[in-house]
Amino acid sequence: MGDTKRRLMQWATGQAGDALPERVATIVLENPGHLAAIIESGLAGPESVIFVPGGPGDAEGPTIVGYDGSLSEAGAEMSISEAFFLQTQDYGTSEYMSVIGPSTVRIFGEEDFELYLSDADRAADEGVFPAFLTHPTVRIADLPGLGAGPGPDGPRLRLHARADGALSTSPTGLPLGKVGDDLPVLRAEWDRINAGGEHPCAVCLGEAVPEERRAAELAARPWLGRYLTAIAGLQDLHARGAADVRVSGFGGRLVPGLEGVAGPADLAGPDLPLLLWTEHAAYIHQPVHQLGPARTFEVEHRAGQLAEALLVCGSVEAAAEHDDPAGLATVAGFFSKAGVLLT
Structure with missing residues (x-):
């Protein structure tokens, strides 16, 4: 069945x-x-x-x-x-x-x-x-x-x-x-x-x-694909019992300083990973794509902040203007090994 x-x-x-x-x-x-x-x-x-x-x-x-x-x-x-x-x-x-x-x-x-x-x-x-x-x-x-x-x-x-x-x-x-x-x-x-x-x-x-x-x-509304990705991410977290979930790029950011970034990279396509967060944790949601099913990773807020900078800025170099370069490289490398590209 x-x-x-x-x-x-x-x-x-x-x-x-x-x-x-x-x-x-x-x-x-x-x-x-x-x-x-x-x-x-x-x-x-x-x-x-x-x-x-x-x-x-x-x-x-x-x-x-x-x-x-x-x-x-x-x-x-x-x-x-x-x-x-x-x-x-x-x-x-x-x-x-x-x-x-x-x-x-x-x-x-x-x-x-x-x-x-x-x-x-x-x-x-x-x-x-x-x-x-x-x-x-x-x-x-x-x-x-x-x-x-x-x-x-x-x-x-x-x-x-x-x-x-x-x-x-x-x-x-x-x-x-x-x-x-x-x-x-x-x-x-x-x-x-x-x-x-x-x-x-x-x-x-x-x-x-x-x-x-x-x-x-x-x-x-070129961001509608991201809206649909956000809904899928929210469904996944709600199934796990999470409540009061926020979605990066929709009404705000986990890191307020990233709200002013022009042309944010994470709104460029529905297949890109998405950051969500609650009061207690942050989540990286990799939507369903042609190479595999959707996956969601739970991380601490600090790792979520670094991941959000990478997603919004599109590269470690650009994100380094907003956060620690060493931390950005570490988070990018961790998710890359897991098959999730944040840049």
């Missing part, structure tokens, strides 16, 4: 921290009658997982997982036997819903998108993050369309087959083809839609938010 849940979350979020199989990693069907055509088209291989309404059916090669309910309707719940339940909520009402188990929060329309942007702006200005988004069992769907960047997303990572046979990467995505099309056809259409776009992915939210609006709002 663990691998099944992991695949389902990769399908929902559009992110993966491990290598993709040769064919489509995860496929969700709304119509069980499409299973045979999906397999015959060559989309699914031995390492693929296909979620099918009702029973698992008959198929050789891919893993077939039967489910009840829906993964594409706001307010709906899907279940796999009696072992796993997943709720789907629209962003606009999620603030008022009680989190009782694993949930995905989706952007179903422009109103949801506007609320998402408003929450992100408040976090950037005041350091206040929506409580429902930082709950450990909640995941935001379609992260590549919300500022996280494309990463491994695309039809090789995930597909959703609607009841009418249209194929996309997401329930709110632009159609890439139809049931029966092979992976090269779907990939070519995904590439065509994203060609020339400065803010991919233009597919996964294409039927929920007009692309011109989405691209303009993301261009005005």
Whole structure:
């Protein structure tokens, strides 16, 4: 069940921290009658997982997982036997819903998108993050369309087959083809839609938010990828029982003197490590990336201050204008050996 849940979350979020199989990693069907055509088209291989309404059916090669309910309707719940339940909520009402188990929060329309942007702006200005988004069992769907960047997303990572046979990467995505099309056809259409776009992915939210609006709002907020990374870091710490967690770069810094650094390096990309802190400790969060899963390291405040200077300034030399060069080199070297680059 663990691998099944992991695949389902990769399908929902559009992110993966491990290598993709040769064919489509995860496929969700709304119509069980499409299973045979999906397999015959060559989309699914031995390492693929296909979620099918009702029973698992008959198929050789891919893993077939039967489910009840829906993964594409706001307010709906899907279940796999009696072992796993997943709720789907629209962003606009999620603030008022009680989190009782694993949930995905989706952007179903422009109103949801506007609320998402408003929450992100408040976090950037005041350091206040929506409580429902930082709950450990909640995941935001379609992260590549919300500022996280494309990463491994695309039809090789995930597909959703609607009841009418249209194929996309997401329930709110632009159609890439139809049931029966092979992976090269779907990939070519995904590439065509994203060609020339400065803010991919233009597919996964294409039927929920007009692309011109989405691209303009993301261009005005180049730090949205970091916002999403911060949410993931907060979820990790909340799962460990941490409370009153602050995030560097959102409403302040652990070292106040770093707030005036122009063009801070740690806001340059969503894959960069992130500093968080509480009254008692500091944390370095390495987000999920193509080479591995997310990791979080706990350190004392002093080490956190040095790490923050490295993250903000981008190099030991530049950070030396704000802190002890020997200490900076030591902290940078320690994390480098752990596979985390602070500069």
